[in-house]
Amino acid sequence: MSCFSGDSNFCPECGTVLPMPGKLDTVTCQLCSFRISIRLFAGQEIKSTVVFNPIEQSLMLEEEEDSELKGPVTDRRCSRCNKEGMVYHTRQMRSADEGQTVFFTCIHCRYQEKEDS
Secondary structure: OOOOOOOOOOOOOOOOEOOOOOOOOOOOOOOOOOEEHHHOOOOOOOOOOOOOOOOHHHHHHHOOOOOHOOOOEEEOOOOOOOEEEEEEEEEEEOOOOOEEEEEEOOOOOOOEEEEOO
């Protein structure tokens, strides 16, 4: 008894997308090994399309993104403007047996500072 029902492109036992029918008489689910007769796919037409974003739209997104202000915000107080709220990211700048370096950027004045942990 199958658990799933609906589109014949999905396995009725586990719901996984079925592979394309090949030369064999059955289609076998790659996850649960359930077999379906290839006759079930008779007369079906499969179409796929690829839509690319316009290059102008991609360039606008790159200009809008500000890599300095990406990441989680912490309640750390900026040492320059004394306001709370800094974005941070970490990097392993020294050898693997030492701590990582945390880079902070103020969301108000964009002052940057670092801390070795």
